[in-house]
Amino acid sequence: MSRLNGRRAEAEAQGLKVKVAILGAGGIARHMAETLTKMAADPSYSGLIEPYAVASRDGERAAAFAAEYGLPVSYGSYDELLADPDVDLVYIATPHSLHAEQGIACLRAGKNVLVEKSFTANTAQARDLLAVADETGLLCTEAIWTRYMPSRAIIDDVVASGVIGEVQSISANLCYPVAGKARLHDPALAGGALLDVGVYPLNFIDMVMGGHDDVAIDRVETSMMPYETGVDAQNSTTIYYANGVMASAQSSMLAASDRGGYIWGERGYIVCRNINNVEAVDVYGLDHRPVAHYDVPDQLTGYEYEVAAAANAILDGLGECAEMPHADTLRIMEFMDVLRGKWGLRYPFEG
Template identity: 70%
Template sequence: MSRLNGNRAKAEREGLKVNVAILGAGRIAHSMAKTLLAMSNDDRYKNLIAPYAVAARDGQRAAEFAKQYGFPVSYGSYDELMNDPNVDLVYIATPHSLHAEQGIGCLKAGKNVLVEKSFTANTAQAEDLLRVANETGLTCTEAIWPRYMPSRKLIDDVIASGQIGEVKAASANLGYAVIGKPRMLDPNLAGGALLDVGVYPLNFLDMALTDTSDRTIDRIETSMLPYETGVDAQSSTTMFYDDGVMAMASSSMLATSDRTGVVWGTEGYLMCQNVNNPESLDIYDTEHQLKGRIDIPAQLTGYEYEVASAANAVLDGRIECPEMPHADTLKIMRLMDRLRAAWGLKYPFE
C-alpha cells in the first residue's frame, strides 16, 4: 500500500506531498516533467504534489533527465522505481503495448498509477489492469487530458443551456504528420493513428454526446487506410446512436488537420478549437453568426488537471477519478477494439 493512500489527514498533519515518479523518459515524459515542475512552484498545487523521480532502462539517460528537471531521484530500471517506498504515484509514459504490464507491476508494488492514453492496447489488457486496481484498492486512472480540463464543463454547460437547441450531430478530427516517429509505425508497440491520435476525437464525441444522456451507439460505419507496416495511417468513422444522433470522427498520422470539434444543434452549433487541447469555444446561430465566445482558463501545460485529480484520489483512497472513471475508459477501449475489428487490424501480440 502507498504510504499516503487514503491518508489525507496524515499528509496535512505531517506536511507530506504526493511524490510523483515518471516511468519512461521519452517525449511525453518531458512534457509531464515540465508540468510537475510548474505545479511544484504554483500556489494551487505546491502543497499537493512533489516531482520525485524518473525511471528509464538506461541509468545515464534517467540521471540526465532528473538533473534537467531537478528531480531528486533517478533509476536505471523500472523495478527500482517500483521498489522505492517513497513513490506514491507513477505516471506511465511508455508505448501503449507496455501499459498493462507496467501498470499491473506498479499496482502490485503498492504504487498508484496515472496511465498515459491510450490506457492499454486493447480491452482485455484494460480489464486485467483494472482488475488489479480493484484488488489492491489503489488509484488507477487514464491520462487523457481533455477529460480533466475545465473546458469539459464549459462544453457541457453550453449544451445543457439550450443555446444551440437540440443536439442532432457532432464531428471531431485530429491529425498530425508523425510518421517520422518509429513508435507510431510499429505494430508490435500498438502503433498507428487510432490509439495515439484518434482516441481524442472519440473522447470528444463521447463527452459531448453521452455524458448527459443515456444514448448508445446503434451502428458504426468505418474505414481505414493502412500504412505499409500494417498499422492504421488514417481513418474515418461515423457512429449512429439509438436516438437518431450521428457522430463523425476522423484521424490521421499522415497529415495535419484543423483539430476542430463541432456539436450541431437545431438552433446553431458549438465549435471547439483543438479537441486535443481546447483553446476556445465559439457558439454560432442558424445563420452562422457568432453568438458568443468562451475563453479557456489559463493553464500551466494542461496536464496539471489530471495530475491533481489523481493525487487527490490517492489522498482520498479512491481507485478512480470522477473525470475519467473506469467505466468510461473501458467504453472507449471497447469502441477502439470494435473499429479495429471492422478494419481487420490486429496487433502481433493479440
C-alpha cells in the same frame, strides 16, 4: 498500499505531498516533468504534489533527465522504481503495448498509477489492469488530459443551456504528420493513428454524448487506410446513436487538420478550437453570427489537471477519478477494439 492513500487529514497535518515518479523518459515524459516542475512552483499545487523521480532502462539517460528537470531521484531500471517505498504515484509514459504490464507491476508494488492514453492496447489488457487495481484498492486512472481540463465543463454547460437546441450531429478530428516516429508505425508497439490521436475525437464525441453506457449505438461505419507496416495511417468513423444523433471522427498520422470539434444543433452550433487542448469555444446561431465566446482558463501545461485529480483521489482513498472513471475508459477501449475488428487490424501480440 501507498503511504498516503486515504490519509488526507494526516498528509495535510504533516505537510506531506504526493510524490510522483515518471516511468519512461521519452517525449511525453518530458512534458510531464515540465508540468510537475511548474506545479511545484505554483501556489495552487505546491502543497499537493512533489516531483520525485524518473525511471529508464538506461541509467545515464535517467540521470540526465532528472538533472534537467530537478528531480531528486533517478533509476536505471524499472525494478528500482518499484522497490522505492517513497513513490506514491507513477505516471506511465511508455508505448501503449507496455501499459498493462507496467501498470500491473506498479500496482502490485503498492504504487498508484496514472496511465497515459491510450490506457492499454486493447480491452482485454484494460480489464486485466483494472482487475489488479480493484484487487489492490489503489488508484488507477487514464491520463487523457481533455477529460480533466476546465474546457470540458465549459462545453458541457453550453450544450446543457439549450442555446443550440437539441444536438443532432457531432464532428471531431485530430491529425498530425507524425508517421516519422518509429513507435507510431510499429505494430508490435500498437502503433497507428487510432490509439495515439484517434482516441481524442472519440473521447470528444463520448463526452458530448454524456459519457454514459446507456447512450446506445445503433450502428458504426468505419474505414481506414493502412500504413506500409499494416497499422492504420488514417481512419474515418461514423457513429449512429439510437437517439438520432450522428457523429463522425477522423484521425491521421500523415496529415495536418484543423483539429476542430463541432457540435451541431437545431438552433445553432458550437465550434471548439483544437480538441486536443481546447483553446476557445464559440457559439453561433442559425444565421452563422456569433452568439457567445468562451476562453479557457490559463494553464501551466494542461497536464496539471490530471495530476491534481489523481493526487486528490489518492488522498481521498479513491480507486478512480471522477473525470475519467473506469467505465468510461473501458467503453472507449471496447469501441476502439470494434473499429480495429472492422478494419481487420490485429497487433502481433494479440495472436
